[in-house]
Amino acid sequence: MAAYFEHCKTLRHSISSKEHATAIGPWLEGRRAAEARQVAAQIIKDMSPHYAPATINRRLGTLRKALRLAFDAGRTDTDYSTHIRRLPENNQRTVYLTIAEVKQIADQASDNVRAAIWIALLTGCRRGEVCKIKAEDITESVIRLPADITKTESYREVPITEALRPWLAFLPMAIKPSSIKSGFAKARKAAGFDNVRFHDLRHACATILLSQGVPLHVVRDVLGHASIRTTERYAHTMVEAQRDALDKLSDLHREITPAPSSEPQ
Structure with missing residues (x-):
């Protein structure tokens, strides 16, 4: 991950990127690049009860990028970044508290x-x-x-x-x-x-x-x-809220104006 931390210096969101990379550190200790698929699966298993898919994906993204940097630098013969798969996300929020x-x-x-x-x-x-x-x-x-x-x-x-x-x-x-x-x-x-x-x-x-x-x-x-x-x-x-307001206007309109008796010519 050392190369990834250097890469972070070029990123706009370098601080958060480093934090996501640091968060997966315990799962990377003693593991080889060839074990990327297994490591990613363990990260997903352990983090899923505590974090949203979007957060887990950002952390997996740091691992994916680190593996790609290693391949581009000739440190691995295989591009193990392709072994990392993102979780499906449902970012739609329907909870709006009063x-x-x-x-x-x-x-x-x-x-x-x-x-x-x-x-x-x-x-x-x-x-x-x-x-x-x-x-x-x-x-x-x-x-x-x-x-x-x-x-x-x-x-x-x-x-x-x-x-x-x-x-x-x-x-x-x-x-x-x-x-x-x-x-x-x-x-x-x-x-x-x-x-x-x-x-x-x-x-x-x-x-x-x-x-x-x-x-x-x-x-x-x-x-x-x-x-x-x-x-x-x-x-x-x-x-x-706008629909409710316009519905009230519609009700008033119906009270004083009959519906058109025919289609426009």
Whole structure:
């Protein structure tokens, strides 16, 4: 993997790429390139109960690239990268929490996990970003997210609202990301939301903002999306609200206007 870590220096998302490569390190110890298929199968078996297919695929992708680099450099006679197969992904998210539903979950959580939940919702930050906020990142009016802790590796500032201010006392977080993940899982189960992930709080931030009439480009900036196209995927959640509104208009129309008696000529 040494060659892959050198390769990471040329990547835009070098930090996350290194983290994914490091995560599979224990499975690679003492194994040869020729065992790539077996190693990948073991990684999938061990990680599947804990991680989404997309995350596992990113980690398998680092192994695949490392094997390809080894072949290109003449260190192996066979391109073992072709032995790595991706898992099927279903990235469609159908869970969009209301703020009342978020409260139901938060009320079942420990103090630290509850704080993480509200900080995530009120900032749009990812779990990893919340956990990496330091005391020096917090000013009177904004939270400064250094480029090295964001997924897009871009500096961003998050305004501190009055609702967020009381939860700042919990920053830096006193618990690890894994503890937040497990604590959130217990809370959402206790609240009766079996199909909810912590990351859905970020989705909720976006959809709630859109439902309040916040422009798409502003939501993009709040969430720190690199492209407006990423933010546009939330726009479809507004269609049903628009449909309900137009249905009401349709009902009023039918009350005062009869249907056309004939087809247009």
